[in-house]
Amino acid sequence: xxxxxxxxxxxxxxxxxxxxxxxxxxxxxxxxxxxxxxxxxxxxxxxxxxxxxxxxxxxxxxxxxxxxxxxxxxxxxxxxxxxxxxxxxxxxxxxxxxxxxxxxxxxxxxxxxxxxxxxxxxxxxxxxxxxxxxxxxxxxxxxxxxxxxxxxxxxxxxxxxxxxxxxxxxxxxxxxxxxxxxxxxxxxxxxxxxxxxxxxxxxxxxxxxxxxxxxxxxxxxxxxxxxxxxxxxxxxxxxxxxxxxxxxxxxxxxxxxxxxxxxxxxxxxxxxxxxxxxxxxxxxxxxxxxxxxxxxxxxxxxxxxxxxxxxxxxxxxxxxxxxxxxxxxxxxxxxxxxxxxxxxxxxxxxxxxxxxxxxxxxxxxxxxxxxxxxxxxxxxxxxx
Ligand SMILES: Cc1cc2nc3c(=O)[nH]c(=O)nc-3n(C[C@H](O)[C@H](O)[C@H](O)COP(=O)(O)OP(=O)(O)OC[C@H]3O[C@@H](n4cnc5c(N)ncnc54)[C@H](O)[C@@H]3O)c2cc1C
Ligand code: SF4
Ligand code: SF4
Ligand code: SF4
Numbered sequence: 001x002x003x004x005x006x007x008x009x010x011x012x013x014x015x016x017x018x019x020x021x022x023x024x025x026x027x028x029x030x031x032x033x034x035x036x037x038x039x040x041x042x043x044x045x046x047x048x049x050x051x052x053x054x055x056x057x058x059x060x061x062x063x064x065x066x067x068x069x070x071x072x073x074x075x076x077x078x079x080x081x082x083x084x085x086x087x088x089x090x091x092x093x094x095x096x097x098x099x100x101x102x103x104x105x106x107x108x109x110x111x112x113x114x115x116x117x118x119x120x121x122x123x124x125x126x127x128x129x130x131x132x133x134x135x136x137x138x139x140x141x142x143x144x145x146x147x148x149x150x151x152x153x154x155x156x157x158x159x160x161x162x163x164x165x166x167x168x169x170x171x172x173x174x175x176x177x178x179x180x181x182x183x184x185x186x187x188x189x190x191x192x193x194x195x196x197x198x199x200x201x202x203x204x205x206x207x208x209x210x211x212x213x214x215x216x217x218x219x220x221x222x223x224x225x226x227x228x229x230x231x232x233x234x235x236x237x238x239x240x241x242x243x244x245x246x247x248x249x250x251x252x253x254x255x256x257x258x259x260x261x262x263x264x265x266x267x268x269x270x271x272x273x274x275x276x277x278x279x280x281x282x283x284x285x286x287x288x289x290x291x292x293x294x295x296x297x298x299x300x301x302x303x304x305x306x307x308x309x310x311x312x313x314x315x316x317x318x319x320x321x322x323x324x325x326x327x328x329x330x331x332x333x334x335x336x337x338x339x340x341x342x343x344x345x346x347x348x349x350x351x352x353x354x355x356x357x358x359x360x361x362x363x364x365x366x367x368x369x370x371x372x373x374x375x376x377x378x379x380x381x382x383x384x
Pocket of ligand 2: 010011012013034035036037038039040051054055056057058059060061062
């Protein structure tokens with residue numbers, strides 16, 4: 001265990017002051033897994049880390065957090081994972097070998113999946129090949145669509161955790177238990193771009209449990225939404241407990257669609273109020289450091305968009321195609337690129353708004369200085 005120099009702030013205090021108190025935490029869960037002494041656990045309502053015992057003089061949780069190193073590691077992690085620097089023309093999608101649309105041919109997957117079921121198809125294939133012994137995914141707490149991390153160990157678990165749950169799932173908190181309690185040594189992580197970045201940082205810093213991770217499937221992500229206001233809205237319209245009857249949530253440019261006995265359309269202006277602060281500052285849309293990225297933008301309804309990136313990703317996806325597990329067609333790369341650029345611009349703009357606010361400017365002054373709508377500034381400042 002890495003020891004601290006005399007007089008240095010213990011790891012947890014440093015994590016708190018540099019990341020948590022500055023509202024930069026993305027709730028990836030890595031710090032919890034890093035505390036091998038189990039002093040750190042996850043607690044709910046509100047979602048937070050909770051320290052169960054006094055710390056030893058160690059810095060494991062701080063070292064596991066990617067946030068303080070975000071700028072320093074920009075570009076470096078990509079080079080490490082993908083073997084070279086990104087070319088200008090690869091902006092803003094990241095390094096890739098293929099982009100395509102794909103749809104599972106497995107009926108059970110199609111009935112249960114969010115889009116084309118590519119994530120579940122890859123997991124099913126990896127379990128059948130015995131190339132993984134577990135996958136860290138986001139399950140659903142008590143059927144109420146609240147995401148929470150779980151370890152899938154077979155195809156039934158994969159099906160039970162399919163579909164998109166909006167809300168924060170600190171998936172990496174389970175790396176510790178998956179390795180040390182369940183003795184898994186070849187794990188696939190399914191996660192959002194923030195999870196993948198955190199995981200790549202853990203691999204880069206040689207976190208001792210990281211060699212157990214054998215593949216990352218990264219979801220696209222424009223933004224996430226807080227679970228509780230979403231649930232309150234749905235139940236306010238459809239009745240208490242009604243969220244358990246929902247079959248699927250999906251988000252378009254104008255609304256969040258809630259598919260239940262009837263389809264509820266929540267205006268996007270309402271939904272935007274539930275975007276957590278850290279998502280307003282996030283610029284990775286296509287999960288640029290994953291082995292394989294999967295989304296739906298850029299593909300026809302019922303298909304998933306797949307970006308194959310690493311050598312490992314290439315061989316897994318090639319095996320799936322060779323076995324005839326998916327139907328494929330071209331994806332609309334220009335559409336994906338446009339959304340990725342928009343997310344980048346938004347992150348830069350939010351950072352400028354927050355910097356100007358810190359410098360003491362009013363919302364009106366910020367809007368004038370940046371030449372943007374006052375409404376936009378006020379929306380971002382709600383989370384300042
Ligand atoms: C918060 C969020 C935002 C997204 N935003 C976009 C977007 O802007 N554009 C886009 O094209 N796609 C987006 N996606 C991805 C999209 O919703 C689908 O997950 C993707 O198309 C894969 O579909 P599939 O049918 O292959 O997945 P499935 O086979 O249904 O598998 C879905 C996988 O996602 C995991 N998962 C579900 N919820 C979460 C969660 N909250 N955190 C971590 N993992 C989770 C499940 O465990 C499961 O393994 C988003 C996903 C999430 C969770
Ligand atoms: S004991 Fe755990 S919580 Fe405390 S500094 Fe070490 S890793 Fe962090
Ligand atoms: S490791 Fe992840 S969950 Fe922990 S403080 Fe950093 S960002 Fe937050
Ligand atoms: S927008 Fe970024 S920080 Fe927010 S959930 Fe998506 S990847 Fe994570």
